[in-house]
């Protein structure tokens with residue numbers, strides 16, 4: 479029987495995927511909180527939902543089973559009978575370990591049915607929702623005008639980042655910014671308590687109880703023994719070495735981690751915003767990540783003695799990919815055709831962030847029409863999804879999907 483998690487490539491036919499339909503958490507973004515919540519604008523929710531439904535339907539029409547995060551979380555809570563303990567953990571990680579505001583929030587949330595409680599945790603709790611005025615010292619010292627008890631989690635529709643499926647296991651991530659750190663609690667809960675995953679032999683290659691950061695947008699499964707990881711704004715060297723050690727010593731089958739350095743900025747926050755695998759030997763690459771003469775820093779990591787890692791530094795992405803994939807040649811397809819105006823414009827709206835649903839078949843945003851046409855010229859089948867509002871969160875089709883099962887290639 480297929481395992482609940484089985485991902486041995488970026489391109490094998492997508493059988494099962496995890497999505498999160500954007501909901502009212504997006505309507506809790508304000509101009510004041512926008513940049514801290516990692517958004518560049520405020521999406522218009524009804525259109526964002528229509529666009530997301532369109533994306534989900536494309537996947538279903540391609541034979542993919544679509545699971546939704548909030549459903550799995552509610553089912554895991556019910557099945558594990560952990561409503562109370564999960565709520566306490568969430569409140570604690572939201573800054574309310576105890577005290578009168580903890581008690582008021584707890585009272586409000588625990589009395590909701592499980593689905594409503596889960597939704598509320600994701601959407602956030604505004605101060606005016608609860609008839610309660612904190613009188614404790616800590617609250618008095620805080621900004622009285624701040625509108626939320628619990629911050630919204632508007633980035634949840636980017637299911638790619640809080641966790642990553644690798645082989646028959648998962649990395650559950652300690653994320654970089656506080657705006658997203660609580661998100662991975664949901665996947666931790668699902669793996670531990672949901673009947674589809676719990677006690678089904680899902681390995682946790684690295685859990686979220688770390689201080690060093692890693693995010694799923696940086697974790698690309700190139701094949702059944704090679705993982706590429708971005709050295710980025712969101713993923714640290716320590717976390718890369720940690721997960722490499724765990725993969726090498728466990729039963730993962732992985733023997734190579736290829737770390738790829740990318741610029742540390744918001745537009746290119748993860749490796750998958752600038753580089754994705756779309757066929758056995760074809761990749762999208764944003765030319766902005768390549769330095770003089772097309773150079774880029776890479777580190778090929780292999781197991782050494784005991785816990786040691788053997789690390790080989792290089793400067794050529796194509797060479798490194800040819801080596802780890804055992805290919806004579808490969809096709810790096812430049813976003814926007816490498817045009818100095820088109821490439822950064824389309825990359826900004828995730829023109830490099832393609833989701834492969836089978837070898838040579840990708841889902842992309844329709845707005846990146848230059849890059850889409852170039853992909854077609856390179857023989858790729860491109861299925862476009864509508865994208866005016868979803869793209870305001872700075873993530874594309876790969877960011878919005880977490881593959882759980884792919885066919886082997």
Ligand SMILES: NC(=O)NCCC[C@H](N)C(=O)O
Pocket residue numbers: 515516517633636638639658694695696747748750751871872873874876877
């Ligand atoms: N893998 C990705 O690149 N995900 C996009 C995440 C966008 C989100 N607003 C963030 O900044 O984390």
